[in-house]
Amino acid sequence: MIKVVIIGAGNLATHLYRNIQKTQGLELIQMFNRNSQHLDFVGNPELIASKIDDIKEADIYLLAIKDEALADFALEFPEFDGLVAHCSGSENIECVSRFENYGVFYPLQSFSKERPVDFDHIPICLEANSEKNLDFLKQVAKKLSDQIFEVNSSQRKALHLSAVFVNNFSNHLFALAADYCEQNGLPFDILKPLIKETVDKIDSLPPFSAQTGPALRKDQKTIEAHLEMLDDNRKKIYTILTESIQKLHGKEL
Amino acid sequence: MIKVVIIGAGNLATHLYRNIQKTQGLELIQMFNRNSQHLDFVGNPELIASKIDDIKEADIYLLAIKDEALADFALEFPEFDGLVAHCSGSENIECVSRFENYGVFYPLQSFSKERPVDFDHIPICLEANSEKNLDFLKQVAKKLSDQIFEVNSSQRKALHLSAVFVNNFSNHLFALAADYCEQNGLPFDILKPLIKETVDKIDSLPPFSAQTGPALRKDQKTIEAHLEMLDDNRKKIYTILTESIQKLHGKEL
Structure with missing residues (x-):
């Protein structure tokens, strides 16, 4: 059994806790957070620690804490033989380099406390x-997921940035559309099948080839009609993304 | 049995053909296109017509042709008793107003010839x-789908425009990310579980509430680090979408 200690009490720590607890071959021996009240999701109080001196010997320590807290925490953390891995997408591996055995364990997914996430196919x-x-x-990651990738620090930063595009920014486009539907007396639900198809398509076609719409067709009449319907903010977004589609497809405006 | 004639041979006509053929209560009696070679997907040659004078009497004519061809085609189309409906998201109902019985039948989905699409839950x-x-x-639409909406011409245009945001633009964000991953020696597959989660989330949370990321957190350090990693085009997109997220969430830059 591989003994695991999780440091942190946020979204990622919560999901690591839930998944590691049910994974054969991994034994969660401790959850650490300075404020133990934030660990109220932990069923067994014996697993909880809130003082650094109480942290147990383990085979691996997963630091699931905020990026900005990592450097300081790494300085305070006791020296154990176990491997110390941080879970951040944007921090260098060096921020845990004062330990003998160290690394990065970054699950690429969007975690919210209220939505259960199964690690089975999450890229680690x-x-x-x-x-x-x-x-x-x-060995540890394979027990949790079948999607394991070796990724260096600069690639990891590129992934973290890509995640902003595909997750944060596309969600924002959905939010802008939802708001616009509401202004026009339309339920957002009416767009959901289209959103799902947009995403299902990437399994059979690379997104470059799946591109459709007035920007790609250079359908200037529709583009102008659309621009007239939009407020300044949406107009800017529409213009820049239209230009970007045409650039990526080699058709300069 | 309701007799249906489909006009056109593009993506939408193809999918209407496939779905209407298998729908109880609808009888597809003809597929019309000036160039009958484009109707090679139609199994039964007796269903094919390419001369306007050969078009049969039917209960409903679905005009699944390009927006720019609609007005002219409507002028040439013979006057039948059957209802003439166009299938465009962006054209007014008036472009078919010379007929006695007319309307709009707009399935809101992204159709590509090679991907089968089941109409069962597509908003019509x-x-x-x-x-x-x-x-x-x-009565016709309900035989095809359980998602039927009454939508006026101005609402339909708003939907069509929203579709550009949620479908064309988010697909383009995926394409930009795929390209960026390739530049960094990373497979695009690594982002797919995150993209799927982004979309699955909209079933349980409105996209406004599902927003996460450095823009929402006003995490200026990460935003600046990201901007430094991007080319000019992606930098513009990143900046504008970041500002837009902060505006929508009431936090002006």
Whole structure:
């Protein structure tokens, strides 16, 4: 059994807790957070620690804390033999380099406390300070998911940035459309099948080939009609994304 | 049995053909296109017509042709008793107003020839020149889908524009991310579970509430680090969408 300690009490820590608890071959021996009240989702109070000196010996420590807290926490953290891995998409591996065995364990997904997320197919991006530690991280990650990737710090940052585009920004486009539907007395539900098809399509076609719409067709009449219907903010977004589609497809405006 | 003639041979005509053929209570009696070679997907050659004078009497004519061809085609089309409905998201109902019975039959979905689409849950937006004709359109549409909406021409245009945001523009964000992943030696597949979660979330949370990320958190350090990693085009998109998220959430930059 591989003994695991999770540091943190946020969304990711919560989901790691739920998934590691039910995973064969991993034994969750402790959840650490300075404010133990934030660990109220932990069923067994014996698992909870809130003082650094109480942290137990384990095979792996997963630091699921905020990016800005990582550097300071790493300085305070006791020196154990176990591997210390941070879970951040945007921090370098070096921020945990004062330990003998260290690495990165970054699950690429959007976590919210209220939505259960099954780790089975979540990409887990791994990096470590040695081959031996990388192998060990793989061994741990493979018990949780069938999507394991070896990703260096600069690639991980590129992924984290890509995630902003595909997750934060596309969600914002949905929010703008929902708001616009409401202004026009239309239920947002009416757009949901289209949104689902947009995403289902990426399984059979690369998004470049799946592109459709007035921007790609250079349908200037429709583009102008659309621009007239929009407020300034949406007009700016419409213009820039239309230009960007035409650039990516090699048709300059 | 309601007799149906489909005009056109594009993506929408193809999908209407496939779905109407298998729908109880609807009898597809003809497929019309000036160039009959484009109707090669039609199994039974007796269903095919390419001369306007050969068009048969039917209960409903679905004009699944390009927006820019609609006005001219409507002028040439013979006067039948059957209802003439166009299928465009952006054209007014008036472009078919020279007929006695007319309307709009707009299925809100993204159709590509190679991907089968089941109409069962596709929103069909209806408009007609009379209550009687609207009832008839509803009767037809309900045989195909359980998502029927009465939508006027200005609402339909708003929907069509919203579709550009949620479908064309979010697909383009996926394409930009795919391209960026490739530049960084990463497979696009690694982002797919995140994209799916982004969309699955809209079933349980309105997109406004599902928003996460550095823009919403006003995490200026991450925003600046991201901007430094991007080319000019992506930088513009990142900046404008970040500002837009902050505006929508009431936090002006």
